[in-house]
Amino acid sequence: KTVSVIGLGYIGLPTAAVFASRKVKVIGVDVNQKAVDTINRGEIHIVEPDLDIVVRAAVTERYLRATTVPEAADAFLIAVPTPFKGDNHEPDLSYIQSASKAIAPVLKKGDLVILESTSPVGATEQMSAWLAEARTDLTFPQTHGEQSDIRIAHCPERVLPGHVLRELVQNDRVIGGMTPKCSEQAAALYKIFVEGECVITNARTAEMAKLTENSFRDVNIAFANELSIICDKLDINVWELIALANRHPRVNILQPGPGVGGHCIAVDPWFIVSKTPGEARLIRTAREVNDSKPEWVINKVKLAVAEYLQENPDKTAKDVTIACYGLSFKPDIDDLRESPALQIAIDICDWHEGIVNLVEPNVESLPSEFEKRANLVSLINSIDNSDINVILVDHKEFLTSVELFKKNTYLIDAKGIV
Numbered sequence: 001k002t003v004s005v006i007g008l009g010y011i012g013l014p015t016a017a018v019f020a021s022r023k024v025k026v027i028g029v030d031v032n033q034k035a036v037d038t039i040n041r042g043e044i045h046i047v048e049p050d051l052d053i054v055v056r057a058a059v060t061e062r063y064l065r066a067t068t069v070p071e072a073a074d075a076f077l078i079a080v081p082t083p084f085k086g087d088n089h090e091p092d093l094s095y096i097q098s099a100s101k102a103i104a105p106v107l108k109k110g111d112l113v114i115l116e117s118t119s120p121v122g123a124t125e126q127m128s129a130w131l132a133e134a135r136t137d138l139t140f141p142q143t144h145g146e147q148s149d150i151r152i153a154h155c156p157e158r159v160l161p162g163h164v165l166r167e168l169v170q171n172d173r174v175i176g177g178m179t180p181k182c183s184e185q186a187a188a189l190y191k192i193f194v195e196g197e198c199v200i201t202n203a204r205t206a207e208m209a210k211l212t213e214n215s216f217r218d219v220n221i222a223f224a225n226e227l228s229i230i231c232d233k234l235d236i237n238v239w240e241l242i243a244l245a246n247r248h249p250r251v252n253i254l255q256p257g258p259g260v261g262g263h264c265i266a267v268d269p270w271f272i273v274s275k276t277p278g279e280a281r282l283i284r285t286a287r288e289v290n291d292s293k294p295e296w297v298i299n300k301v302k303l304a305v306a307e308y309l310q311e312n313p314d315k316t317a318k319d320v321t322i323a324c325y326g327l328s329f330k331p332d333i334d335d336l337r338e339s340p341a342l343q344i345a346i347d348i349c350d351w352h353e354g355i356v357n358l359v360e361p362n363v364e365s366l367p368s369e370f371e372k373r374a375n376l377v378s379l380i381n382s383i384d385n386s387d388i389n390v391i392l393v394d395h396k397e398f399l400t401s402v403e404l405f406k407k408n409t410y411l412i413d414a415k416g417i418v
């Protein structure tokens with residue numbers, strides 16, 4: 001049996017590598033020639049602990065090979081991005097459509113096609129229609145029901161970046177077949193490496209389950225973020241408050257922060273809102289609360305600068321040095337994409353006339369957005385030489401430096417580490 005993984009990104013590549021580590025022949029397909037070449041050299045183009053070791057072994061032992069053109073296989077796993085378009089947050093399924101078109105010519109009777117990408121409800125049915133449309137080997141393509149000659153299922157990924165290799169194997173897996181036979185065949189495939197349970201449902205429920213998991217987290221973080229804004233107004237320490245409330249046996253509040261980042265939690269809830277705008281009121285509001293948090297932090301920084309200038313009348317804004325600690329979207333990773341911390345740092349660079357120091361222990365250079373408008377400096381160099389210190393991410397390096405931060409009069413601590 002051969003498995004083909006379409007899309008070799010944060011989910012597709014680890015999945016391909018794990019199948020290959022179980023001695024399954026894997027053909028990885030990606031439109032990015034550079035990524036394909038990197039993988040074929042036994043190297044990786046993304047950051048994920050231990051992934052390099054597994055990919056190198058898989059390629060050396062010839063179980064994994066990458067290409068830009070799909071080839072025949074027995075199972076196809078589609079793990080392409082599903083972003084949203086524009087300001088109205090409508091899901092963009094064009095990558096799924098292209099992947100369907102690309103594999104249609106190599107599909108044969110009995111093949112299994114699994115959609116792993118996080119998708120709005122109905123996307124698997126849509127994919128099945130696109131496959132039928134694009135297939136040229138059938139006069140009357142039958143893609144629905146048990147009569148279909150191929151099997152289609154939605155099996156959403158649920159792994160946490162930074163722990164992908166462990167969670168791929170250990171997490172339970174939701175298997176949503178278009179029919180019971182589709183589910184059965186998909187479950188048998190995942191059982192090759194999944195040690196968790198493969199729980200069977202239908203495609204629509206599987207789609208909604210994945211969106212529900214991330215919306216649950218988003219709503220709960222929004223609750224914490226709203227509390228932080230309320231507590232600030234009422235002069236209450238929100239971190240102490242949450243710790244106290246969490247002592248109740250049935251209360252478990254998450255942590256506030258500068259906003260919600262990453263490519264999943266800040267995106268997936270919109271897939272529910274766009275399908276049912278009238279009903280998804282809480283889910284929409286949670287998104288809005290979390291999306292507005294960076295602005296709130298920025299206003300705190302502006303207030304601190306004003307206060308500093310009032311207390312130091314001999315200085316002007318040009319003389320004030322602001323330092324931001326952390327740019328990534330969560331602690332101890334180097335991923336800056338969709339990061340509220342990065343958004344805040346860029347905004348500060350836009351309006352601040354003085355020096356901006358950025359401390360991000362997980363990167364070696366600053367992204368192009370900063371173009372010489374800020375300096376990447378070490379924690380030690382920054383803390384003694386900056387007037388306003390803004391903690392945006394709870395990286396381990398910062399947690400062990402709490403005493404240093406304590407000396408600072410003008411401190412904005414969005415993660416409550418001090």
Ligand code: SAJ
Nearest residue numbers: 158159160213214217254255257260261262264265329330
């Ligand atoms: N965050 C807070 N407060 C918290 C927890 C998180 O502000 O108490 C923020 C983080 O700083 C970050 C954002 O939320 O900016 C998201 O981080 P995360 O660690 O909650 O989640 P992700 O985006 O890395 O991964 C999530 C996971 N989903 C759930 O935990 C329900 C993961 O299991 C999914 O596979 C992944 O989304 C995905 O791919 O959908």
